[in-house]
């Protein structure tokens with residue numbers, strides 16, 4: 017299919033995630049390399065048959081060495097800890113990438129074994145294809161209408177779980193036009209291996225054309241159509257829906273939470289609760305909303 | 306209600322050739338064991354001396370037998386996955402998804418619960434009481450019950466191959482997938498009851514080990530004179546006691562969801578799967594330290610003995626072990642950074658995880674410094690130790706990388722993770738146990754294992770390991786998810802082929818282990834361990850005969866220093882026969898633990914197939930057995946002093962005929978206990 021991968025990031029998020037990986041890797045070499053050197057050197061030099069090497073069975077404690085063996089790893093971990101804290105806050109998948117830019121919002125539903133993308137502003141929906149303008153932040157709201165899934169586009173970043181009755185968020189951005197692969201990476205049953213989709217970043221113009229193409233598809237995604245689609249199926253071809261029943265995404269979440277809003281409120285809010293709290297200007301307490 | 310619950314003839318695996326042959330092999334394997342025992346006429350000895358034994362040494366050996374059998378089964382699963390993925394580019398390979406998914410689930414479950422755990426309990430059982438100068442564990446009866454509960458769990462996994470199917474939900478069994486809605490069959494139930502029953506055994510083992518170390522140490526064996534292996538067991542036992550209940554609770558809740566329609570973890574109905582994931586890893590992370598700490602203990606013993614030098618930084622190593630034990634309860638969330646927790650929560654658990662790397666790093670350096678200015682002798686256990694040191698730090702490196710939440714966002718659920726934990730668990734855990742197996746084998750059976758085959762096995766394991774798992778790091782960086790039955794990305798295939806070759810070389814390593822055992826038994830007379838001290842050892846288990854008398858120590862040793870036995874040799878008191886002996890009281894053999902385990906197996910089977918009357922009956926029977934046993938006022942027997950005298954006389958006769966130390970012929974031998982000069986009459 018497509019070749020892009022984590023080694024080959026196409027967006028700032030995966031680039032930053034990879035950079036953190038490289039930084040940590042190299043700083044760790046400060047302790048890793050000495051281990052290799054010492055292991056090789058000591059194994060060779062102190063082999064029993066080498067009578068020239070010094071034998072000192074009394075060398076069992078030496079405080080400067082003790083300070084070094086605790087201190088050196090500890091120092092590295094302190095360094096790493098700062099970068100970890102920093103990186104985790106900067107790369108929080110829930111944070112908008114650029115607050116000054118209006119992102120493209122897409123609602124993502126994991127189903128057995130496919131991905132449904134709903135574009136609320138455009139009022140279209142697509143199965144197994146995610147198209148978006150290059151350079152424009154992508155704001156994904158993710159849920160599942162089946163078991164737990166995990167959404168990732170390795171070239172751009174991720175991943176985040178998709179859970180029924182809950183909503184998670186992910187923000188991504190592509191720097192250049194291209195076609196990447198995305199998929200579910202949390203095992204979800206027989207069709208798991210084929211549960212993938214194309215992620216395509218295009219120019220603004222092409223995006224408009226693509227939306228138009230979907231609009232021309234002439235298929236409606238209403239409640240019944242949705243129920244039919246949600247049934248287990250795999251290797252579904254890309255399918256466009258020219259219009260979507262408003263509130264479909266919320267109703268998918270609501271299906272799992274109705275009547276239990278109170279039991280749940282700690283972890284996960286129903287859309288009503290979420291709306292209520294938004295209306296009152298507050299943030300909902302938990303993040304897997 | 307059906308008499309046999311949901312069990313019907315259709316449950317037999319005639320629906321697929323591969324499943325049927327798996328079942329066939331299992332059944333044939335079982336039958337040939339039965340035939341072999343009959344042929345050898347060994348039934349009486351088997352039941353009379355082994356299966357009914359409460360002797361911690363025999364229990365330990367039986368645990369290891371279970372572990373080695375399950376290692377083979379677990380490896381067959383691994384080989385099937387490796388060969389499937391090597392060919393499944395743009396094709397379905399030879400395994401359909403339903404089957405592939407059972408295989409990764411059973412591989413993980415078997416390797417963790419029925420290979421690593423029994424191996425661990427076996428080595429601990431065999432070695433630890435001897436190391437602390439004790440005649441037995443604190444609760445010998447409970448010890449045997451633990452063994453048979455573990456065996457019952459293993460039996461359930463094995464029989465799932467013949468009757469019904471195994472789980473497809475992975476070794477972690479995450480709901481809602483593992484709930485009744487998505488996996489209504491018996492598979493997940495097999496997994497659940499196997500894990501639950503053996504988990505109860507493990508909890509009891511933990512209690513037993515901890516109490517033994519606290520209460521059964523020889524006079525003078527203070528905590529800070531404990532050999533490092535025993536220290537690691539001490540911490541691992543505490544972890545077992547605190548961690549396993551979380552698993553038990555998670556599994557019981559899931560079982561209630563599945564059988565009685567509860568909704569703890571269902572999507573709808575007010576449940577929340579996140580709670581399961583938390584509970585599971587609240588056990589799961591400490592579990593990896595339960596597995597690896599005792600392996601660290603083995604490496605500590607081996608590196609000191611074969612460097613012919615006391616362990617460097619004993620106090621540091623003890624402190625590091627304790628630090629790891631405590632920290633291991635504070636990191637579980639790193640298994641699901643991608644669940645959507647806040648950045649602060651993720652940072653906290655990420656930082657706690659990286660902190661564990663500090664004490665672990667300390668240990669690595671202390672082992673290396675033990676080798677520094679030593680005289681190294683490269684026996685197979687030492688080879689495994691050096692292989693471990695070098696390879697393990699790579700796994701530590703990838704572990705710290707995964708502990709950075711943003712890196713984990715990319716790497717989670719990919720083969721990078723698979724590579725990471727196999728990188729910890731094969732060189733760390735398995736090499737440790739294999740080193741322990743070769744190190745203490747002479748103690749158990751009175752003769753040494755063949756070194757050539759042991760060395761060959763080591764090289765196959767380590768080369769195979771690198772070939773099988775380094776490509777998975779690369780594949781993970783390329784984004785390949787774990788648990789893939791087939792794929793359509795051409796660039797992955799070459800790496801998967803290399804990995805399959807690696808698995809094949811590991812297979813040769815396993816074959817070498819088998820040949821080693823065969824050859825060693827055949828040539829045992831040329832490698833006898835007469836002294837009981839085949840490696841010029843340092844801790845008390847080398848003071849006993851090989852194999853040890855049932856009571857281990859006729860007279861409890863008096864400990865005056867770290868490396869108690871080394872110190873006794875240096876002072877010349879190790880082999881001084883006491884004037885007289887006292888009678889020794891030991892537990893009688895009993896078949897009740899075996900019966901408990903066997904009944905628990907039937908109980909598990911009944912729960913899996915919803916044969917309710919049988920479940921109730923077996924549970925009641927187990928209760929009855931325990932009550933019956935509690936009325937036994939005379940569970941012990943006393944070996945008269947004259948018998949002890951006779952056994953010990955024979956031992957000292959042998960000792961007199963042979964040099965006390967069988968390492969003296971080694972070219973690298975550095976001499977008897979030093980730096981102290983040998984006192985007068987030490988031999």
Ligand code: HEM
Nearest residue numbers: 383386409413416417421475476477723730787788789808
């Ligand atoms: C002996 C050589 C071994 C080989 C060749 C091997 C191979 C594999 C393979 C191919 C997988 C599946 C990876 C995937 O999901 O894509 C796997 C998973 C796993 N292995 Fe191993 N493995 C070996 C030893 C071990 C050992 C010693 C342990 C533990 C003590 C272990 C524990 C696991 C676990 C827990 C899983 C995850 C199962 C799951 O996805 O639910 N493996 N292994």
Ligand SMILES: [Cu+2]
Nearest residue numbers: 182283284304
């Ligand atoms: Cu939630």
Ligand SMILES: [Cu+2]
Nearest residue numbers: 590637639640
């Ligand atoms: Cu962990």
